[in-house]
Amino acid sequence: MRNNIMRLARVFLLLTVCLGLTSCEPPQVYGSVGYSSYGGGGYHGGSRYGGSVVVGGRIY
Amino acid sequence: MLAELCRQPGCSLRRTSPSSVNGFNSAQRHNVTIFSSPERAKGPINWAFSFLKKRNQRSNEVAFASPFAGNQVAPLSKVKIQLLLLAAFIAGCASVTANLPPITDEHTGARYHGRIVWHDLLTSTPAESRKFYGELFGWQFEKPGIDLGFGDESSYMLIRHNGNLIGGMVDVNALNRDVNISQWVTVMSVSDINAAVGRVAADGGEVLTQPTELGSRGTLAVVADPGRALFAMLQTKDGDPAEQQPAHNEWLWNELWTDDVDRATTFYIDVVGFETEDHPIENSDHKYRVLKADDKPRVGVLVNPFEGELPVWVNYIRVEDPAAITARVNELGGRIIVEAQPRSIGGTVAFIAGPSGAGVALQTWPLK
Numbered sequence: 001m002r003n004n005i006m007r008l009a010r011v012f013l014l015l016t017v018c019l020g021l022t023s024c025e026p027p028q029v030y031g032s033v034g035y036s037s038y039g040g041g042g043y044h045g046g047s048r049y050g051g052s053v054v055v056g057g058r059i060y
Numbered sequence: 061m062l063a064e065l066c067r068q069p070g071c072s073l074r075r076t077s078p079s080s081v082n083g084f085n086s087a088q089r090h091n092v093t094i095f096s097s098p099e100r101a102k103g104p105i106n107w108a109f110s111f112l113k114k115r116n117q118r119s120n121e122v123a124f125a126s127p128f129a130g131n132q133v134a135p136l137s138k139v140k141i142q143l144l145l146l147a148a149f150i151a152g153c154a155s156v157t158a159n160l161p162p163i164t165d166e167h168t169g170a171r172y173h174g175r176i177v178w179h180d181l182l183t184s185t186p187a188e189s190r191k192f193y194g195e196l197f198g199w200q201f202e203k204p205g206i207d208l209g210f211g212d213e214s215s216y217m218l219i220r221h222n223g224n225l226i227g228g229m230v231d232v233n234a235l236n237r238d239v240n241i242s243q244w245v246t247v248m249s250v251s252d253i254n255a256a257v258g259r260v261a262a263d264g265g266e267v268l269t270q271p272t273e274l275g276s277r278g279t280l281a282v283v284a285d286p287g288r289a290l291f292a293m294l295q296t297k298d299g300d301p302a303e304q305q306p307a308h309n310e311w312l313w314n315e316l317w318t319d320d321v322d323r324a325t326t327f328y329i330d331v332v333g334f335e336t337e338d339h340p341i342e343n344s345d346h347k348y349r350v351l352k353a354d355d356k357p358r359v360g361v362l363v364n365p366f367e368g369e370l371p372v373w374v375n376y377i378r379v380e381d382p383a384a385i386t387a388r389v390n391e392l393g394g395r396i397i398v399e400a401q402p403r404s405i406g407g408t409v410a411f412i413a414g415p416s417g418a419g420v421a422l423q424t425w426p427l428k
Contacts, residue, residue, distance in 0.1 A: 029280055030182055031235050032268045033290065036243040037372035038417045043397055053365045053398050056348060057376055057409045057423045058313035059339060060357065 159275025161204045161218065164225060168299035171251045174332050174353030176314040177300045178247035179227040179375055180292070181219070181418060184240050186231040188415035192392045196385055197221065197309040197377065201229060221310050225301075242416035246291045246314050246373040247280070248332065253295035256331050257281045263327045285327050287318045287371035312378035312425050317364040318371040321349055324361055334358065342404040374411075374421050382410035382422040403427075
């Protein structure tokens with residue numbers, strides 16, 4: 001019984017070490033994105049565009 | 061190397077399914093290669109590493125059957141074995157790759173080069189974004205796996221509509237950026253991502269994230285075109301979603317707004333491979349350019365209707381009534397950039413932004 005508990009403790013310790021080493025973060029494939037076209041006041045609409053904007057869209 | 065180690069009779073390698081990896085929550089799911097053998101019943105350590113050790117019944121020593129030394133058996137102390145196990149475990153952990161679920165529940169095995177197959181929302185306001193898109197379009201957000209209670213809420217969520225996978229949401233607060241990078245990322249399918257990414261820089265673009273393996277999802281790279289419009293390319297592992305007509309409140313179309321249509325077109329032709337088809341725009345000197353692959357229209361390109369703004373990929377959601385949507389945008393924390401307007405060729409469009417500032421367009425379909 002005691003041996004089993006010790007074994008489980010060792011497994012838990014190993015898993016803890018592993019999780020720490022791998023940082024357990026989600027993939028940061030977007031971590032290098034440094035801007036957004038919508039940032040810095042972009043595309044805020046209103047009178048800035050004079051109300052004459054015609055956007056696109058699917059045509060067929 | 062693991063395969064070489066596991067050559068003893070009864071020992072086999074298997075890769076766990078994501079849902080069966082106990083101890084990892086949704087943000088921590090990885091591919092974990094484990095060993096399976098008849099000695100599994102003897103206990104966790106014996107089971108997991110039984111291929112490595114054979115207990116000597118007479119003493120407290122352990123014999124290590126080296127796969128590189130034929131049938132020779134060298135005695136090793138228990139401490140050494142444990143150190144070896146720890147090293148093996150750490151090496152295994154260090155080499156695991158992030159595993160995101162595929163972009164479709166069906167393994168189609170088909171890739172549609174040049175088609176937009178996925179959308180990821182980068183948002184600085186995930187809770188507000190969930191409410192915004194959930195209430196406006198009936199989208200559901202879910203963690204990509206089981207949550208066993210480790211850590212805080214996952215920074216990545218899947219988006220479904222009526223059970224269909226339609227996108228992902230990334231909490232950019234987890235990326236520790238100094239600026240708000242909230243936006244929808246348009247993800248384009250490519251059949252050879254390394255070749256495509258290899259052409260980006262030569263054609264005036266920029267590679268922001270080199271091809272990165274994401275397990276079941278495939279390999280993804282984030283790039284910007286010469287106008288700095290950001291998009292991603294994905295080589296799926298098991299295939300792209302099957303082509304079908306979009307349902308209401310799902311993605312309908314994708315369009316690049318840019319300053320220089322010709323330059324952008326050249327870039328996308330060189331990097332991805334498209335054919336072009338120009339259509340006149342009523343009361344305008346400009347053309348609406350359709351980029352086609354496999355003789356199918358994939359994306360549109362037009363001169364940015366917003367003078368002075370940065371080029372951007374714009375994603376259209378098919379809706380029944382854009383005006384009904386825009387009527388609720390402000391109360392849900394978004395804003396209206398372009399009110400619902402009729403199109404000269406039929407139908408209605410609008411352009412809105414969610415709580416984080418990421419823009420998205422609305423369009424009725426079919427044209428009528």
